[in-house]
Ligand code: RUQ
């Protein structure tokens with residue numbers, strides 16, 4: 265149980281009743297239809313219909329599944345080190361995890377958003393947020409690798425992120441925790457929250473050609489918690505909507521103190537207006553420190569740059585940027601329907617779902633139908649913004665996705681179900697139990713202008729009795745539904761990595777057609793690349809030893825090295841000379857305190873090793889690459905500190921004895 269929303273107040277009794285019932289549904293085993301097996305069966309050798317990118321929660325990674333099979337295709341390290349791939353261990357990838365706090369080897373990854381063009385998924389990049397040390401990552405979908413990570417200053421718990429605008433102009437990042445600004449003295453009493461703690465929403469621009477991210481500007485807001493967000497589309501294009509909670513500005517026992525008010529707010533942000541001000545030079549340049557890390561597929565290396573400034577726009581001074589809309593009971597999900605007219609807020613302690621209308625919000629702004637202000641921000645009257653409420657849909661609504669046919673699907677954490685309802689008349693059309701307590705759900709393209717529909721996946725927080733016991737912890741569980749008919753049909757369960765929150769999915773073709781198969785060796789610009797076996801060498805520079813080593817099935821060149829001394833800093837620069845798809849080689853050396861390297865065809869990666877004692881150290885390939893993979897090995901001799909053994913290296917130089925043995 266990772267994120268239990270503690271039931272409180274008047275809902276308690278109902279919650280206990282529903283909660284218990286939800287935990288032991290009758291006939292859970294018969295929940296699937298008779299054709300379910302056929303619907304999820306992908307025959308051997310056949311591809312899945314869709315890629316499903318699933319956030320990894322506290323694993324800091326992103327995992328990729330096939331839909332409908334639920335087969336795990338790949339785990340992409342993003343904010344966490346991954347010894348399997350050498351991510352965060354090779355010299356080239358270490359800078360990717362750099363932050364203003366130093367190297368942070370772990371992250372808490374909640375939300376994903378695929379890049380869009382005209383409100384539709386374009387298959388280029390996947391953006392990922394990090395909650396703990398606020399960061400946003402861009403994953404390149406050609407290589408399925410993290411290409412860029414940018415840290416967010418003036419933020420803590422980057423939760424309402426990385427949601428994107430219709431043409432991927434911006435990725436947003438709203439702070440979960442309000443805190444004093446980075447350039448102010450943060451050494452203040454915690455109970456000075458109301459005075460000293462501020463909230464920010466950051467707009468990160470994305471370059472249309474290569475996707476490079478840049479922190480454009482930040483909006484300064486009153487201290488509270490920013491939760492989820494989604495951009496407008498169509499008529500609401502140019503706007504962004506954020507759910508917030510803790511408008512009480514509590515700093516302790518939030519479970520109670522941040523649930524006092526009947527309503528918190530959905531924030532409507534006119535980002536086009538904010539951008540206009542920013543471009544006109546408005547806002548204040550503020551000194552900050554944040555890391556911007558980029559990985560190059562040419563040098564096969566990352567760089568980390570420390571940036572030192574950001575532009576902060578205080579919304580108090582620009583009253584036409586932000587408006588607040590009251591939303592019942594600690595809103596969580598904030599979702600915009602494919603038409604762009606309807607904004608769904610989900611109060612996690614509410615027993616109804618409010619649906620707001622963009623055109624009504626605009627009318628209320630024009631007519632100033634306000635109900636006072638919150639920290640200087642106009643509060644639109646609830647009724648003036650409201651399209652209507654879905655009555656008695658269930659308990660604890662969290663997140664909503666859309667099928668593009670006029671229907672919305674909402675997860676209910678407390679009553680453990682998915683409820684399908686009609687956007688037009690707000691009537692509940694269908695409900696289906698989930699096992700158990702779903703957080704997010706995902707319909708392929710479900711937050712775009714053009715949902716793919718057909719499938720829905722629920723990401724459940726609590727697994728309980730769904731799988732064979734595996735000790736005290738159980739994998740979180742995904743459940744695949746068929747939503748092509750009037751009624752939802754449960755097709756399959758499959759465990760997922762980390763704790764998934766939001767996810768994205770896209771028809772496979774959009775991504776598979778561009779997938780990188782190899783890196784061209786001629787284009788390798790790594791400063792320590794070895795172009796061909798004949799160029800392999802070992803170079804001593806003081807106590808640093810650079811080993812230029814190649815790999816090809818099934819040997820290293822060189823594979824015998826002598827002249828290394830205790831206390832040396834040894835750098836193995838390995839270039840994989842293969843030019844065939846799916847032929848990585850691995851590299852490991854006994855006693856190295858980093859992980860292995862896994863080097864793709866045409867790529868160079870470096871393992872740093874500081875041997876502590878003299879002796880003979882085997883090296884070998886870790887990835888089964890050919891029939892003679894087990895022969896892909898070598899030796900490194902390490903001599904004492906003062907030794908006079910000269911540097912030497914060789915490949916295939918056997919002793920006469922061995923040669924004559926071989927000839928026999
Ligand atoms: S959250 S379970 Cu971190 Cu997206 Cu709602």
Ligand code: CUA
Nearest residue numbers: 885887889893
């Ligand atoms: Cu190379 Cu195994």
